[in-house]
Amino acid sequence: MKRLMLFFLPLLLFSACSKDFGTIKVTYQKATAIYGNLEEIRNTPLVGAAQANIENPGKIFVSDQFLLIGEEGKGIHVLDNTNAEAPKPLYFMNIPGNREFFVKDNTIYGESYYDVVKIDISDITAPKLVSRLKNAFLADEVLNNKGEALVGFDFQEVTEEVALGSPIHQQASENNIVYFNHINSIIPPSAVPASFAGNSNSTSGTVNRITTYKDFVYFISFQKITTFQDNGQLALMSSTSVGNGDMETIFTKDNQLYIGARSSMLILGLENPEQPQMVGFFSHPNSCDPVYPYEDVIYLTLRSGDFGGCFGDQNALWVLEATSLNNNVGGWQVNQNIRTLQQIDMKSPFGMTMIGDKLYVGEGANGLKIFDATNRRNLSLLSWDKSVQAYDIIPHPSRTDLILIAGPRGLGQYKISNNNGFDLLSWVGY
Amino acid sequence: MIKKALLSLCLFFALNTVFAQNHEKAFFYYKDGSVFVGEIVEENFRNTRLLLVTGDTITLDNYFVKRSWRDLLSFPNGKFHFTKGFFISYWQGGAIAGANQFSASTHTEMILGYRFNAQWALGGGLGIYSNEVGLDPVTNGFRTQDASCFNFYAYGRYYPWEKKIRPFAALKVGLGSPIGWANSLESKVHIQPGIGLSFPSKRSARIVLSLNQYLQYFQGNQFNTDIFNNPVSFDYNIWLNRTVLKFGVEFK
Incomplete structure (x- = not known):
C-alpha cells in the first residue's frame, strides 16, 4: 500500500505540468468597430447625386427602363436603361448599410443596418421611403459608451502570435467571445460578389438573401429566417433559427421557399406564411450553392475554393427531384423524398437561370456554360464560353434577344447569337 | 563528470542484470496438481533436474508435467513475473x-x-x-x-x-x-x-x-x-x- 502511495505521489507533481505549449500564428482581418449616429443615418436623403464609379457591387436588378446596381453598404446606383446599348447614371439611392435588396413590382425591400426599408419606385425618378421597420433584426442597437450605434467594421490584416495559455487564449477558451458575434442577427455578405436580385418580368435571381411570397417578405441570415408582412407598412412576424447556421440563398417557388446552405438544401413550406415550416432537407458536401427550383426539378450548384470561404472540394451542378414534401420532416429526416437525378462536374459554378429550354450557369472566371434543358431531368452541355466571365445571368425582362451577365469586372448586356454566342451590347464596369 | 555518471549508470544496469539472473526460477505443474518451484539445473527430452530452495535437487519426469513457466521471478504466494x-x-x-x-x-x-x-x-x-x-x-x-x-x-x-x-x-x-x-x-x-x-x-x-x-x-x-x-x-x-x-x- 505504501508503495502504491509512492507511485501515485508523482501524479500531483505531473498534473501541474499538464499544459499544452507552443504558439499559433494567426493571420486575420482585424475588425475595428465603426460607430455612428443612427438617427442621422436614418435621416440620410434617399436620393443622392449619381456616382461615376461602382466600387463594390452587390445586387443587380434589371427592368426595361432602368438598372439598379447595389453598392455594398451604401445603397443603389440607378441607371437609365431605356437604351440598353448605352445605360446612363440617373442618381444614387442612399440606403446606408445595405447589402441585399429585392424588387417586387414597384417596391424595393432591403436592409439598412438594423432596419428593414420599403421603397416605392413606381416613379423611378422620385423614389419614396414608404416604411422603415426599426431594429428589425436586433431588439436593441449595439451602442458604445457615447451612445453611438455600431454600424460596421473596418478591417485590417494583422498577424499575431497567440501562445497557448496566454491571456487572449484563456479568455477565448473560457468565455468564447472576443468579438461581437452578430452572425444570427444581421445579413452577412453574399458568397457571390455581384448577382441579380431579379428582373421586372418576375424572374428572380438565384443568389438572393431576400424573397417574397404574397405580401410576406423573407430575409435569411446564416442562422435565421426573419418574416415580415407588408400591409402597406412592414411588420415583423417571426424570426426562426433554421438549419446548420450556414444559409446563403433563398428562392420562392409556388408555396415553398428553397434555401441553399453550405451543407444542405432546405425546403420550407408556406402553408402558414407567417411561420415557414421545414418540409424537406437535403444534405450535400460542404460548398457554396444557390438552389434553383424549376418546374418539377431542382438545380443545385456546389462550388468550393475560389471566393468567400467556400470550403470543400465539390464543384458540380446537381439535378434533384423532390416528391411528397410534407410538414412531418421535423427538420432532420435527411434526404428523404429528395433524390439526385444527375450530377455534372463543373469548374466554379455561381448563379444560374433558365431561358427557354436552356440553363445558363455562370462559372465565374471560368466562363459561362449553357446546357440543353429540353429534358429538364437530364441536362447536356451545349456550349462553354470561356471569354465571358460570369457570376450570374438573367434574361432581359422584355427583349428575348438580350441577356445580362454580371462578372468580376462589370455588368454586360449581350445579344444572344444563334450559335449560343454573345455579342456585347453595353458594359457597366466596376 | 558526465563520463563518470554514464559509467556509474552502466555499472548499475549491468550489476542489476547479473544480480537478477541469479534469481530466475521455473514453475512446473504436474497433471496430479503438484507444483515444483526451483532453478533448472539440467534439462533434456525426458527429464528436468530442479534445484529447490532447500538445496535439494530433484528430477522431474516430463511426462507428468502439464504446464511449466520458465524464466521467472517468483514469490512465496506462488505469484511471479516473467523475465524473458x-x-x-x-x-x-x-x-x-x-x-x-x-x-x-x-x-x-x-x-x-x-x-x-x-x-x-x-x-x-x-x-x-x-x-x-x-x-x-x-x-x-x-x-x-x-x-x-x-x-x-x-x-x-x-x-x-x-x-x-x-x-x-x-x-x-x-x-x-x-x-x-x-x-x-x-x-x-x-x-x-x-x-x-x-x-x-x-x-x-x-x-x-x-x-x-x-x-x-x-x-x-x-x-x-x-x-x-x-x-x-x-x-x-x-x-x-x-x-x-x-x-x-x-x-x-
Whole structure:
C-alpha cells in the first residue's frame, strides 16, 4: 500500500505540468468597430447625386427602363436603361448599410443596418421611403459608451502570435467571445460578389438573401429566417433559427421557399406564411450553392475554393427531384423524398437561370456554360464560353434577344447569337 | 563528470542484470496438481533436474508435467513475473485533469515486446490517441477540437528492482499521423516517458499500471473564414502535453 502511495505521489507533481505549449500564428482581418449616429443615418436623403464609379457591387436588378446596381453598404446606383446599348447614371439611392435588396413590382425591400426599408419606385425618378421597420433584426442597437450605434467594421490584416495559455487564449477558451458575434442577427455578405436580385418580368435571381411570397417578405441570415408582412407598412412576424447556421440563398417557388446552405438544401413550406415550416432537407458536401427550383426539378450548384470561404472540394451542378414534401420532416429526416437525378462536374459554378429550354450557369472566371434543358431531368452541355466571365445571368425582362451577365469586372448586356454566342451590347464596369 | 555518471549508470544496469539472473526460477505443474518451484539445473527430452530452495535437487519426469513457466521471478504466494520472452500488452488510459480544461486525452495502445532479462524489455507499439485541444479561435473560440493521432513507436522498459510489485521506467518514441480535425496538420514526434508498476500473478496475464507524460507535436497550416467571410490562416507549432494514467493487461 505504501508503495502504491509512492507511485501515485508523482501524479500531483505531473498534473501541474499538464499544459499544452507552443504558439499559433494567426493571420486575420482585424475588425475595428465603426460607430455612428443612427438617427442621422436614418435621416440620410434617399436620393443622392449619381456616382461615376461602382466600387463594390452587390445586387443587380434589371427592368426595361432602368438598372439598379447595389453598392455594398451604401445603397443603389440607378441607371437609365431605356437604351440598353448605352445605360446612363440617373442618381444614387442612399440606403446606408445595405447589402441585399429585392424588387417586387414597384417596391424595393432591403436592409439598412438594423432596419428593414420599403421603397416605392413606381416613379423611378422620385423614389419614396414608404416604411422603415426599426431594429428589425436586433431588439436593441449595439451602442458604445457615447451612445453611438455600431454600424460596421473596418478591417485590417494583422498577424499575431497567440501562445497557448496566454491571456487572449484563456479568455477565448473560457468565455468564447472576443468579438461581437452578430452572425444570427444581421445579413452577412453574399458568397457571390455581384448577382441579380431579379428582373421586372418576375424572374428572380438565384443568389438572393431576400424573397417574397404574397405580401410576406423573407430575409435569411446564416442562422435565421426573419418574416415580415407588408400591409402597406412592414411588420415583423417571426424570426426562426433554421438549419446548420450556414444559409446563403433563398428562392420562392409556388408555396415553398428553397434555401441553399453550405451543407444542405432546405425546403420550407408556406402553408402558414407567417411561420415557414421545414418540409424537406437535403444534405450535400460542404460548398457554396444557390438552389434553383424549376418546374418539377431542382438545380443545385456546389462550388468550393475560389471566393468567400467556400470550403470543400465539390464543384458540380446537381439535378434533384423532390416528391411528397410534407410538414412531418421535423427538420432532420435527411434526404428523404429528395433524390439526385444527375450530377455534372463543373469548374466554379455561381448563379444560374433558365431561358427557354436552356440553363445558363455562370462559372465565374471560368466562363459561362449553357446546357440543353429540353429534358429538364437530364441536362447536356451545349456550349462553354470561356471569354465571358460570369457570376450570374438573367434574361432581359422584355427583349428575348438580350441577356445580362454580371462578372468580376462589370455588368454586360449581350445579344444572344444563334450559335449560343454573345455579342456585347453595353458594359457597366466596376 | 558526465563520463563518470554514464559509467556509474552502466555499472548499475549491468550489476542489476547479473544480480537478477541469479534469481530466475521455473514453475512446473504436474497433471496430479503438484507444483515444483526451483532453478533448472539440467534439462533434456525426458527429464528436468530442479534445484529447490532447500538445496535439494530433484528430477522431474516430463511426462507428468502439464504446464511449466520458465524464466521467472517468483514469490512465496506462488505469484511471479516473467523475465524473458515475448509479451503483448493492451493499455487504456486517460489524461489527468490539469490546469487546462481543454486537455482531455484518451489513449488506447497495443505493445508487442521482448524481455531480454529481468531488467530490460524492448518492443514496438501502436496507439490511438484521442485528444481534445483548444486551437481554432474563429469557429471555436479556441475551444475544444479533436486533434487525434494514430501513432507508431518504439518501446523500451527498464525494471530497476526485483520487487513483488515491480516498478519500471518506460519510454515510447515514435511518429504520429493526425486523424480527425487535425488531419491537415503534421504530427512528427511523439514522446512518452513514464513510470509504472507490474503486479505479479499466478498466470500468464498480469495487471500493469503506468503514469506517463504524453508529448505530441503538431505543426502545419489551416485556413478558415471568419463570420464576415474574411480569410483566416493559422500556423500551428504546438506540443500537446498531458499527464496520462493508464491501466493495462500484459500477456506472458
